[in-house]
Every structure is written in C-alpha cells, then in structure tokens.
Amino acid sequence: MEKADRKRLNKLRANIIDSRDKEKTCITICGGTGCHAYGCVEIAQGFEDEIKSQKLSDKIDVRVTGCHGFCERGPIVVIQPEGFFYQRVESKDIKDIISETALGKKVLPRLLYKDPQTGEEIQKEKHVPFYKKQERIIFGRNGFIDPTDIKDYIALDGYKAVSKALFEMQPEGIISEVKKSGLRGRGGGGFLTGKKWEICRSSESSRKYIICNADEGDPGAYMDRSLLEGNPHSIIEGMIIGAYAIGASEGYIYVRLEYPLAVQNITLALEQAHEHGLLGKSILESGFDFNIHVFKGAGAFVSGEETSLMSSIEGRRAFPRQRPPYPADKGLWGKPTNINNVETWANVPLIIDKGADWYSQIGTETSKGTKIFSLVGKINNTGLVEVPMGMTLREIIYDIGGGIKEGKKFKAVQTGGPSGGCIPADMLDQPIDFDTLTRAGSIMGSGGMIVMDEENCMVDVARYFLKFTQEESCGKCVPCRVGTKQMVDILTRITEGKGDKKDIQRLQDLAETVKSGSLCGLGQTAPNPVLTTLRYFMNEYKAHIEQKSCPSLSCKDLIVYHIDPEKCVGCLLCKKNCPVDAISGERKEVHIIDQDLCIKCGACLDVCPEKVSAVSKHTGKEKERILKQHRKKKTEQ
Amino acid sequence: MICRIKNSILMKRKKSQSEMENILKQFKPEKKELIHILHKVQSEQGFISPSAIFEISKYLRISEGEVYGVLTFYNAFTLEPKGKHTLTICMGTACHVRGAPAVLDEFSRQLDITAGQTTEDKYFTLETVNCVGACALGPIAITDGHYHGHVTTKEVKKIIDEVKEEKGKNRK
The missing domain is CATH 3.10.20.600 (Ubiquitin-like (UB roll))
Structure with missing residues (x-):
C-alpha cells in the first residue's frame, strides 16, 4: 500500500466516498460489548450467510459496527440508509429483515422499539426517547463505523484533524486551541487538558512520551471500552495531534486486561494507520515521526493511577510515586510524559477540526463539551x-x-x-x-x-466500595493499606448488626485520615463512598446500629424470610427450590421455613407466585418476633 | 528404575526449558518486557511455574524475587494451574446492586469451593472479576468466555450442568 501524504489522504477519502453507493442498503449490526454478550456475532454471521445464499451481495451490505449505547435492547440492528431501528433481534428474524425491510423497504413492527409510556412504535433511532436528549458528538459515529476498517473512519472525515494540525497549525497554536475549548480530563481529575499539554511541552528533554489511559477499572463504567472497540481511530488521531503539540515521539495505550476485543481492535487499527502513513516515520510526509504501542494491563485497579500506570509499563509492580515531580517533568523512564484518558483523546480531533469556539458552546461555564x-x-x-x-x-x-x-x-x-x-x-x-x-x-x-x-442498602453499598478499594490497595502507604482495612471491618460489623454507637465517629475519623494521608488518588478518594453515605443516609447507619435493622431489607444478617400462613397455598414451589431443604410442609399444607437452616438466598421469594405472595422479608422488631416464634415452636416439638 | 525416573525428570525439565526458550526468544532481554513475558507464559502454560520464574529471571538478569514480586502483584498471573473450565462471576457495581453476591454464593455452594479456588477434580475454577463492562446484562456469569446474562440463583445449577454436559459431549 502506498503511504498517503496530505493530498493522497484527501483523494483516498474522496475515492472511498465515491465508490460507495449511498443508496445501497446496509444492514448494520451493533458489535458493542453488550450486544456481543447477547450473541450479535451469530446474528451478523446469519445475515452474511443468508445474503450469500440468496445471492444478494450486490444489493445489500452487512457491517458490524461499534456500540450504539442502548445495551438494554441489544442486539441492535439498524438498516441504512433509511435508518430503521430494530432491537432485541434474534436469529429467526434474519430472513424477514432481509425480505421485508432490506428488499421490500417495509418496517417490521414487532422489532421496533415501543415507547413504554405512550405505546407508540418508533421507527428511527433518533426518535427513540433514549437518544432524543443525547448529544452524541463522540459516540454518534460508532454506529456507522466498522472498527476493523480504517476506510469507514476516513470516509467520515477521519484524520482530517491530523492533517489540519500538522500542516496548518503550530504546536503552540494547537495547545492554545485545546486550552480555549475548555476541555477537561475525562478520566476523573478534570484538569484542563490544554494546560497539561503546555506544561509537558515546556519541559525540556530530547525524548517525551504520551500515554492513553485505557485502564478503565471503575466497576460499572465501560464507555472507554466501547470507544476503543467501536471507534479506535478517533483515539489514535487524538494522540497523534497531542504528540505533535507536545513534541513526543512515542505513545502508549495501556488497555485493561479484561477487554480483549479492545486490545484486538486497537492493535488492528494501529496496523492500518501505519499502512496508510498515519503513524511511523514522517506522518503524511510532514516530517513528524510518531509511534504508538499497545500495553496490555495485568489486572490491578491501582494501575489506572497515572504514576502506577507508568511503573507498570516499565515492567514493575504498579506502585504509585510521590508527586511532584509530576509526570509532565519526570514520567515514563524519567522523561516528560503526558497522560490522558481515552475519552479525552477522542475529544481532541473534534476540537481541532471544528474549532474551540464550536466546542465551547456545548456544556456549562466551567465544564465544556x-x-x-x-x-x-x-x-x-x-x-x-x-x-x-x-x-x-x-x-x-x-x-x-x-x-x-x-x-x-x-x-x-x-x-x-x-x-x-x-x-x-x-x-x-x-x-x-x-x-x-x-x-x-x-x-x-x-x-x-x-x-x-x-x-x-446504602451501608452495604459503602461497604462494597470500601472492600473493593481495600482489596485493590497496593499496600505501599500505611493510611490506605491499614485505614481502608479498618473501615471495611467497621462497615462489615455494622451490616452484620454488630455495630456500636461509636462506630460512626470512628468511620469519620478514619475517613479523614485516609483521605489526607494517602499517597495516591486511590487512597485519597477511597473514603468518598462512606463520607457521602454518612452525609446523606445517616438514618440508615443509625437503623443498622441502634435498631439492628436494615430498612432496605438487604443485609443478610439483619433479615429473615417468612411464609405467611394465611397466604400460603401449599404449592411446593418454594420447597422444591430451596437449595438447603429448609422448607417443610406437604402439598396443600402451609409451608414453614426452618430459620436455623435458612441461608437467606431468597430463592423462595423469587419463586412464590405473584398472586400468592406468601413469602416476605422482615427486619428489626418483626424479625425478632418471627425468630422468637420459631424457637418457641422448636422447643415445643 | 531410579535411573529411569531420573531420566524422565530430566526429559521433562528439558522440555519445559525448550518451551521457555521458545517463548523468551520472542522478547528482548530487557526488564520492561517482564509483564509481556508473563502474559505469554500464563496464556501458553496456564500458570507461572517455579522453573519459568527461574528461566525468566536468568533471561532478564533480574532476581527471581523480583519476578515473583511482579507476578503476584497482578491478578492476571497465577502460580497454580487453573481448572479445565473457568466460571467467572462479575462483581462490578451494576451486578452487585442487582444481586451478584447471592449468585456467587450459590456457585460457591454448588461447587463447594470459594472464589479463587479450583475443584478437587481440577474441573472447575471459580473466579470473580471487578467488571466486564456488560452492565446491561447484570448479574453476569461467564463460562469459558461465554456470557450468561441476568443470572438468578435459580439458574446456577443449570449453568454448571451445561458446562458438565460439554464434558459428556467431548467424551463421546
């Protein structure tokens, strides 16, 4: 493949757009994580096989795209160019979609999203309430791009910002544009990205590095994953611009181990960018050299912290370091290093391409975009x-x-x-x-x-997070290693109904110490879940400690399951499903839970038919009453 | 007899040595390659054996203690071989609030092992993960890379049986 210079890139883009028939039907299948788990790969294969066997390849294209975001309704299939939006598609729908929608241009009402409030069937993605209020400047292109094909990205004005940055702008100009846009780091800290770049640029060194932090460790967050998997080139493009602005010659993308598809897609994207002259020596014949390596993490939450991440790349334990010196002065292998999060990098090409003025219109006074x-x-x-x-x-x-x-x-x-x-x-x-x-x-x-x-239960949620950070604490500094352990112990005690009145004060004191005394962000922020729940849900802590009750009926040690003898019809369902045979009673007889055997798994509550609803959970005084009754019965026997 | 045993031990050692050599020669003998090498050994041999630690330390010219220190720091590496099938339960926040702890308890009870352990017959390893990023499907159980979404305690036995049935199929 001939390497592209600036003109050739434009020509390539024009050729790709020309060669594509805009009117040709394209069945796009969401290939995001959620849809993958729902089995979108089989569905995509099904479409391809069916189109092949019906010899329709010249009429219909099939494309597996990045994540559409509406994971609840996966697998998602969108038929372009009309944009018909189908959700929860199964293999049995493939034939109908091809014959009715792709060829016949008729909508299949059974696959449309129905507005739960109005019951209205919605045909197009943009009209679905889930998408209506969103402003998808970064994520929107995912649905049109096959992440394994650089051409899709180039066709949608991809790498236009790189070419603008390299040929029309000076590094200082890029930094001032990013500063003007008001972009703040999306990884957590919220530091001004342009400012960060400026500091790194002004550090003097013959060698500088940039890093993309894709060690998305927060449980329950997966947007970086979807960007890496769905639109990897947008991140690469952002990194090239950043490297040029800072004067870095090498970059790393540190990807979390648990994201194998992200590693695969980003590696492929890097290869394709190389082939097209967008990475490597003299990018687009501009004279600027830059390379990116992928580093696969090894499963440690703390490596999301910037100094730990660098230790990890250097081949050591992911231990954080004291700051200052900041990475902008002394980072990877002691050289000036700039590190930004995946989403931050994905914002950069948009700012360069469309301008800081456009970008800063979106958002609030202090948080743009x-x-x-x-x-x-x-x-x-x-x-x-x-x-x-x-x-x-x-x-x-x-x-x-x-x-x-x-x-x-x-x-x-x-x-x-x-x-x-x-x-x-x-x-x-x-x-x-x-x-x-x-x-x-x-x-x-x-x-x-x-x-x-x-x-x-909010106490349980606080305990969950603290347990998480405690397990992931690297152990280098005492406040984090010992403090979080003590906090988990206290919280566990409270959820088990063994808390005492002084525990709240103890928690507060420990939280302040851990917050102010820890070395890195992990420890400094670890007490936040406890502090906020203490601030907003003190009543729940008090209920656990003073009344030994869990108002949300969630803490196992503070609840009992009970079968209401008035309601029970003796259907045997709960008895059959009880994993520990704690339920007794024959057909059409009232069932009784043996509280000594019960492990509180909740299976009986799950299976009891809704119209009967004889099984219920109890806490506090009611729990004591039930247990007392149970003991009385046992002694009578 | 003793000679024969000695020979077989020597053969084994030689075999693992040459396996390790094949892996190591793909990397530069630089310390920064350590985690990459560990990944490769873990994926090819299923665990990091004492002899692998020795070979790596020799190759990178660092102490065995340093290799051991790094590998035990990260969750990706294990010192013992895993079971034939891995059951992974997501313990991310979204799964947690939807009842993942109860699901894990049930797996643990059915298999009679706790998270991180392998059954005696070396058939199952039960693991937890802090989030697989498929939060819409929580609680999630993953059996050998296959996702089961919206898992309830009721379905646990079925999931285990499915993996066991695979065992039957393979035997046939």
Missing part, C-alpha cells in the same frame, strides 16, 4: 449515554434512562466509581458537571452512574 456516562444498575434503559455537561440527573435518569426498574422508588445514584459518592433523591435537579459533583461530595470520575432503588 459532552460527557459519556454509563447508566447502569436499577434503571430501565441501561446503556451508554452522551449528554452535554450541565444536564440534570433527573433528565438523565428519567428522560433518557426511562426511570427505575419495575416502578420502584429511586434512592440514590452513585457516580465516579469507588472514588465517588452517592447522591440522594433531593439532588436530582442538580446540573451535572465537574464542580457540582465535587460540591456534592462525589466526583465525575470516569462517568459511571449506578442507579439504586429502595431495595439497595
């Missing part, structure tokens, strides 16, 4: 949503997310992963940006948004 959130947990429309900064939580959760599952009551949303906090219902109307979240005691983090309903 859009942010991708992964909306998960007890929400109807699970998925990845990209919204302008400043949208309220209510809009995200109710208008886009479709509200809480099974009509339950919203309790809190957890943002920012293990470093973030829980935001309660009365703050739903807060506009979301870096600063409002910090004021609420949480952080933007990488953008995980875990919705919790009335059945989630």
